[in-house]
Amino acid sequence: MDLKPESSNGSTTKRLDYLEWEEYFMATAFLAAKRSKDPSTQVGACIVNEDNQIVGVGYNGMPRGCCDDVFPWGKSSDKLKSKYLYVCHAEANAILNKNSASVKNCTMYVALFPCNECAKQIIQSGIKKVVYVSDKHAHKKSTIASKRMLTAAGVETQQYCPKNKKIEIDFTELDWDQLPSTPLKKKKDNDSL
Numbered sequence: 256m257d258l259k260p261e262s263s264n265g266s267t268t269k270r271l272d273y274l275e276w277e278e279y280f281m282a283t284a285f286l287a288a289k290r291s292k293d294p295s296t297q298v299g300a301c302i303v304n305e306d307n308q309i310v311g312v313g314y315n316g317m318p319r320g321c322c323d324d325v326f327p328w329g330k331s332s333d334k335l336k337s338k339y340l341y342v343c344h345a346e347a348n349a350i351l352n353k354n355s356a357s358v359k360n361c362t363m364y365v366a367l368f369p370c371n372e373c374a375k376q377i378i379q380s381g382i383k384k385v386v387y388v389s390d391k392h393a394h395k396k397s398t399i400a401s402k403r404m405l406t407a408a409g410v411e412t413q414q415y416c417p418k419n420k421k422i423e424i425d426f427t428e429l430d431w432d433q434l435p436s437t438p439l440k441k442k443k444d445n446d447s448l
């Protein structure tokens with residue numbers, strides 16, 4: 256007996272161009288980074304448990320109550336006028352935003368190799384693996400210290416090379432006719448005139 260229903264495009268076999276877990280989690284981290292207001296470096300982090308469930312997502316941003324139009328985003332020789340003393344790092348936000356009791360034995364997917372401060376929080380929270388893309392601050396003492404601590408604490412680190420150069424979310428696939436009116440829809444309607 257054939258239990259497989261026909262899909263909307265007529266195919267009875269499963270899609271093969273689905274996102275693999277690692278791509279999905281790293282893409283989630285990169286999507287979170289799109290929320291960052293930092294003009295030079297946008298970082299996103301996504302924490303995943305042993306059942307492949309996302310339990311925390313974060314990006315670099317100002318702390319709650321610290322208006323991101325008021326606090327500085329630049330770099331200045333005056334430390335108080337520079338972003339560094341204020342901004343919450345993506346990894347710390349992902350840990351603080353967790354929706355589970357614990358992140359013990361979880362894996363963190365993150366756009367940039369974590370700094371020493373984030374490494375301490377990763378270790379103390381019980382995260383067991385860090386998967387990262389960019390190591391652009393490898394030469395910095397904060398990254399060297401971070402690597403020392405993560406290694407000493409037995410947290411595995413793995414650099415990730417994305418499988419796809421681009422992951423696109425294509426809203427043109429939507430049935431726009433049955434969606435409520437928005438400026439974008441009006442523009443689309445006009446485009447097709």
Ligand SMILES: O=c1ccn([C@H]2C[C@H](O)[C@@H](COP(=O)(O)O)O2)c(=O)[nH]1
Nearest residue numbers: 293295296298315344345369370373
């Ligand atoms: O572990 C880290 C390290 C840095 N960040 C954030 C903090 C800042 O907003 C930027 C770094 O800015 P640069 O202009 O590249 O110095 O990245 C983070 O979220 N996590």
Ligand SMILES: [Zn+2]
Nearest residue numbers: 344369370373
């Ligand atoms: Zn950090």
